[in-house]
Amino acid sequence: MTPARLLDASAVSDDWRLIRLQWHDPLPGPGQWLWMDIDGRRLCLPFRDGDSGEGWIAGVVPSALLPGNPGPGHPVSVSALQGAPLFAPDGQGLIILGQDLGIGPAMALAERCPEPTRLVVLGGQHGVPARLVPSRFYIPALVDCAIAGVGTLESLAVPSRIALTDERPGVYEGSPVDLLGRYLSDLSADQRQAVTVVAIVPWGSLHGRQAGLAACIGGLQLVELPSP
Numbered sequence: 001m002t003p004a005r006l007l008d009a010s011a012v013s014d015d016w017r018l019i020r021l022q023w024h025d026p027l028p029g030p031g032q033w034l035w036m037d038i039d040g041r042r043l044c045l046p047f048r049d050g051d052s053g054e055g056w057i058a059g060v061v062p063s064a065l066l067p068g069n070p071g072p073g074h075p076v077s078v079s080a081l082q083g084a085p086l087f088a089p090d091g092q093g094l095i096i097l098g099q100d101l102g103i104g105p106a107m108a109l110a111e112r113c114p115e116p117t118r119l120v121v122l123g124g125q126h127g128v129p130a131r132l133v134p135s136r137f138y139i140p141a142l143v144d145c146a147i148a149g150v151g152t153l154e155s156l157a158v159p160s161r162i163a164l165t166d167e168r169p170g171v172y173e174g175s176p177v178d179l180l181g182r183y184l185s186d187l188s189a190d191q192r193q194a195v196t197v198v199a200i201v202p203w204g205s206l207h208g209r210q211a212g213l214a215a216c217i218g219g220l221q222l223v224e225l226p227s228p
Contacts (some may be wrong), residue, residue, distance in 0.1 A: 001077035014127030029085025048104035062126035070136035088113035102200030123163035141186030
């Protein structure tokens with residue numbers, strides 16, 4: 001672990017924090033993460049964004065996982081990078097699933113690869129660090145249960161849907177994995193074989209479902225993040 005100090009810990013939507021750290025190595029990619037020790041607590045900080053010219057990287061985490069109210073200059077310790085960067089597959093059938101700490105990197109991947117992305121499913125138990133809007137994209141399989149999307153993804157012409165454990169207008173009440181299942185069950189077998197799912201989720205979120213999911217679609221890339 002290397003001593004460091006926070007450059008930023010700004011509040012973002014839904015009581016999440018943008019954690020920004022100084023960084024002079026080559027930028028990571030979505031799917032990579034590092035350990036961050038802060039006030040005796042160890043957190044997984046997945047890569048969300050960065051700027052090699054200005055020398056920083058950032059991730060988003062729920063405020064509920066942070067001890068106290070850290071701000072710029074707060075001392076932390078960080079590990080070396082973990083994991084490998086994700087790359088969008090060829091074709092137009094990419095579905096991105098981001099749950100809890102996986103939301104930030106899922107959005108980062110969708111923003112970098114808007115053209116092949118058919119759908120982004122986000123959510124979990126901590127809300128979503130983004131502005132939700134009524135989606136302009138009609139998705140027949142989900143029209144009765146989820147019509148809200150992420151504003152920034154809408155502007156990139158990327159359809160998205162939200163699944164949370166608490167009830168909110170336009171949002172599916174349940175897990176993102178269940179919402180993905182509803183969408184896939186509406187596709188034909190041939191259509192599912194043309195789909196690749198990239199899932200960035202807490203460890204064990206696909207327990208008991210991974211093999212079945214992989215068998216019914218064209219491809220599955222799975223990044224499991226350490227749970228708090």
